[in-house]
Amino acid sequence: MTFSTKLLAVALTTVIGLGAGAAHAGLVAHADVNGYATFQDTTTGRVWLQLPDLFNMNYMAQVNTATAAGFSVASLSDVDALWTSTPGGDWNALSSVIGGSSSRGLMWGNYADVGASNPNAYAYAYAGTNGSWDHYNPNNTSAYSDLGLWAYQTGAAALPEPASYALVGIALAGVGLAKRRRKA
Numbered sequence: 001m002t003f004s005t006k007l008l009a010v011a012l013t014t015v016i017g018l019g020a021g022a023a024h025a026g027l028v029a030h031a032d033v034n035g036y037a038t039f040q041d042t043t044t045g046r047v048w049l050q051l052p053d054l055f056n057m058n059y060m061a062q063v064n065t066a067t068a069a070g071f072s073v074a075s076l077s078d079v080d081a082l083w084t085s086t087p088g089g090d091w092n093a094l095s096s097v098i099g100g101s102s103s104r105g106l107m108w109g110n111y112a113d114v115g116a117s118n119p120n121a122y123a124y125a126y127a128g129t130n131g132s133w134d135h136y137n138p139n140n141t142s143a144y145s146d147l148g149l150w151a152y153q154t155g156a157a158a159l160p161e162p163a164s165y166a167l168v169g170i171a172l173a174g175v176g177l178a179k180r181r182r183k184a
Contacts, residue, residue, distance in 0.1 A: 033069065038050060041081075042085070044085065046082075048074075048098070048151065048152045048153075049069075051099045052099040052100075053099075055144070055146055057143050058143040059140070063112075070153055072151060073110075073112040076135055079109075104146070106146065108122050109123065109147065113139075121136060121139075122136060122147065124136075
Protein backbone atom coordinates (compact mmCIF):
# COMPACT_ATOMS: atom_id res chain seq x y z
CA MET A 1 0.00 0.00 0.00
CA THR A 2 1.51 3.32 -1.08
CA PHE A 3 1.70 6.39 1.11
CA SER A 4 -1.09 8.23 -0.79
CA THR A 5 -3.41 5.18 -0.59
CA LYS A 6 -2.84 4.99 3.18
CA LEU A 7 -3.48 8.73 3.49
CA LEU A 8 -6.71 8.39 1.53
CA ALA A 9 -7.85 5.48 3.74
CA VAL A 10 -7.15 7.47 6.91
CA ALA A 11 -8.95 10.51 5.48
CA LEU A 12 -12.06 8.51 4.55
CA THR A 13 -12.14 6.86 7.99
CA THR A 14 -11.93 10.31 9.60
CA VAL A 15 -14.77 11.72 7.51
CA ILE A 16 -16.98 8.72 8.22
CA GLY A 17 -16.20 8.96 11.93
CA LEU A 18 -16.96 12.68 12.04
CA GLY A 19 -20.18 12.18 10.11
CA ALA A 20 -21.38 9.55 12.58
CA GLY A 21 -20.56 11.77 15.53
CA ALA A 22 -21.73 15.04 13.99
CA ALA A 23 -23.22 17.71 16.18
CA HIS A 24 -26.63 16.74 17.48
CA ALA A 25 -29.59 19.05 17.12
CA GLY A 26 -30.16 21.28 20.06
CA LEU A 27 -30.20 24.74 21.50
CA VAL A 28 -27.08 26.77 22.12
CA ALA A 29 -26.38 30.20 23.56
CA HIS A 30 -25.98 32.87 20.90
CA ALA A 31 -24.54 36.38 20.86
CA ASP A 32 -26.86 39.23 21.82
CA VAL A 33 -28.87 40.72 18.97
CA ASN A 34 -29.76 44.41 19.17
CA GLY A 35 -29.14 44.33 22.91
CA TYR A 36 -31.32 41.27 23.58
CA ALA A 37 -30.11 37.89 24.88
CA THR A 38 -30.66 35.09 22.37
CA PHE A 39 -30.17 31.39 21.73
CA GLN A 40 -29.96 29.41 18.50
CA ASP A 41 -31.84 26.32 17.38
CA THR A 42 -29.13 24.37 15.54
CA THR A 43 -31.73 22.37 13.59
CA THR A 44 -33.42 25.31 11.89
CA GLY A 45 -30.67 27.91 12.35
CA ARG A 46 -33.20 30.32 13.86
CA VAL A 47 -32.00 32.74 16.51
CA TRP A 48 -34.61 33.14 19.26
CA LEU A 49 -35.11 35.79 21.93
CA GLN A 50 -34.62 34.50 25.45
CA LEU A 51 -37.93 34.57 27.29
CA PRO A 52 -36.85 37.00 30.05
CA ASP A 53 -36.03 39.69 27.44
CA LEU A 54 -39.66 40.82 27.27
CA PHE A 55 -41.02 40.14 30.76
CA ASN A 56 -43.36 42.73 32.30
CA MET A 57 -44.87 43.74 28.94
CA ASN A 58 -48.32 43.08 27.52
CA TYR A 59 -48.62 41.15 24.26
CA MET A 60 -48.71 44.14 21.89
CA ALA A 61 -45.73 45.80 23.61
CA GLN A 62 -43.82 42.51 23.28
CA VAL A 63 -44.69 42.24 19.57
CA ASN A 64 -43.71 45.86 18.85
CA THR A 65 -40.41 45.53 20.74
CA ALA A 66 -39.48 42.23 19.07
CA THR A 67 -40.42 43.43 15.60
CA ALA A 68 -38.42 46.63 16.01
CA ALA A 69 -35.39 44.49 16.96
CA GLY A 70 -35.74 42.37 13.78
CA PHE A 71 -37.58 39.36 15.21
CA SER A 72 -40.76 37.62 14.01
CA VAL A 73 -43.40 36.41 16.43
CA ALA A 74 -43.61 32.62 16.38
CA SER A 75 -46.70 30.50 15.76
CA LEU A 76 -47.51 27.39 17.78
CA SER A 77 -45.98 25.19 15.06
CA ASP A 78 -42.75 27.22 15.35
CA VAL A 79 -42.72 26.70 19.13
CA ASP A 80 -43.43 22.97 18.71
CA ALA A 81 -40.53 22.71 16.23
CA LEU A 82 -38.31 24.42 18.80
CA TRP A 83 -39.30 21.82 21.41
CA THR A 84 -38.42 18.94 19.09
CA SER A 85 -34.93 20.44 18.64
CA THR A 86 -34.14 19.95 22.32
CA PRO A 87 -32.11 16.95 23.44
CA GLY A 88 -34.84 14.62 24.67
CA GLY A 89 -37.20 17.52 25.37
CA ASP A 90 -35.44 18.00 28.71
CA TRP A 91 -36.88 20.98 30.61
CA ASN A 92 -33.73 21.67 32.65
CA ALA A 93 -31.57 21.76 29.52
CA LEU A 94 -34.12 24.09 27.94
CA SER A 95 -34.46 26.52 30.82
CA SER A 96 -30.71 27.07 31.09
CA VAL A 97 -30.63 28.33 27.48
CA ILE A 98 -34.13 29.73 26.90
CA GLY A 99 -34.58 31.33 30.30
CA GLY A 100 -37.65 31.15 32.43
CA SER A 101 -39.36 32.39 35.53
CA SER A 102 -37.05 33.03 38.46
CA SER A 103 -39.93 32.68 40.91
CA ARG A 104 -41.38 29.35 39.75
CA GLY A 105 -40.37 26.38 37.61
CA LEU A 106 -42.07 27.66 34.49
CA MET A 107 -41.12 28.70 30.97
CA TRP A 108 -43.94 30.41 29.14
CA GLY A 109 -44.30 32.85 26.32
CA ASN A 110 -46.89 34.38 24.02
CA TYR A 111 -47.09 33.30 20.40
CA ALA A 112 -49.20 34.52 17.49
CA ASP A 113 -52.38 32.46 17.37
CA VAL A 114 -52.46 32.36 13.58
CA GLY A 115 -55.87 31.65 12.07
CA ALA A 116 -57.73 31.79 15.39
CA SER A 117 -60.06 34.49 16.64
CA ASN A 118 -57.55 35.26 19.40
CA PRO A 119 -54.52 37.38 18.41
CA ASN A 120 -52.29 35.57 20.88
CA ALA A 121 -51.96 32.55 23.09
CA TYR A 122 -49.16 31.14 25.19
CA ALA A 123 -47.16 27.94 25.22
CA TYR A 124 -45.63 26.80 28.50
CA ALA A 125 -43.68 24.01 30.14
CA TYR A 126 -43.29 23.33 33.85
CA ALA A 127 -40.21 21.82 35.48
CA GLY A 128 -40.19 18.07 34.91
CA THR A 129 -42.13 18.35 31.63
CA ASN A 130 -40.97 16.15 28.78
CA GLY A 131 -42.42 15.67 25.32
CA SER A 132 -44.29 18.81 24.29
CA TRP A 133 -45.45 22.27 25.24
CA ASP A 134 -48.83 22.76 26.78
CA HIS A 135 -50.70 25.64 25.23
CA TYR A 136 -53.67 27.78 25.99
CA ASN A 137 -55.58 30.34 23.95
CA PRO A 138 -56.35 33.11 26.39
CA ASN A 139 -56.42 36.23 24.19
CA ASN A 140 -54.89 37.75 27.29
CA THR A 141 -53.44 41.23 27.04
CA SER A 142 -52.11 41.42 30.60
CA ALA A 143 -48.46 41.93 31.45
CA TYR A 144 -46.93 39.27 33.70
CA SER A 145 -43.64 39.52 35.52
CA ASP A 146 -42.46 36.24 34.00
CA LEU A 147 -44.33 35.85 30.67
CA GLY A 148 -42.07 36.19 27.64
CA LEU A 149 -42.60 36.12 23.88
CA TRP A 150 -41.69 33.33 21.46
CA ALA A 151 -39.93 35.26 18.70
CA TYR A 152 -37.10 34.39 16.32
CA GLN A 153 -34.88 36.25 13.93
CA THR A 154 -35.45 35.40 10.30
CA GLY A 155 -32.62 34.73 7.90
CA ALA A 156 -30.29 33.23 10.49
CA ALA A 157 -27.78 30.78 9.05
CA ALA A 158 -27.53 27.23 10.34
CA LEU A 159 -24.31 26.13 12.00
CA PRO A 160 -22.17 23.91 9.76
CA GLU A 161 -21.59 20.34 10.88
CA PRO A 162 -18.01 19.41 11.83
CA ALA A 163 -18.06 16.72 9.14
CA SER A 164 -18.61 19.42 6.51
CA TYR A 165 -15.37 21.12 7.52
CA ALA A 166 -13.56 17.78 7.49
CA LEU A 167 -14.90 16.96 4.04
CA VAL A 168 -13.70 20.29 2.64
CA GLY A 169 -10.28 19.70 4.22
CA ILE A 170 -10.05 16.22 2.73
CA ALA A 171 -11.04 17.55 -0.70
CA LEU A 172 -8.33 20.22 -0.55
CA ALA A 173 -5.76 17.61 0.54
CA GLY A 174 -6.84 15.42 -2.39
CA VAL A 175 -6.36 18.27 -4.84
CA GLY A 176 -2.89 18.93 -3.39
CA LEU A 177 -1.94 15.24 -3.70
CA ALA A 178 -3.18 15.13 -7.30
CA LYS A 179 -1.04 18.17 -8.22
CA ARG A 180 1.97 16.65 -6.48
CA ARG A 181 1.49 13.36 -8.31
CA ARG A 182 1.31 15.13 -11.72
CA LYS A 183 4.60 16.93 -11.06
CA ALA A 184 6.37 13.64 -10.23
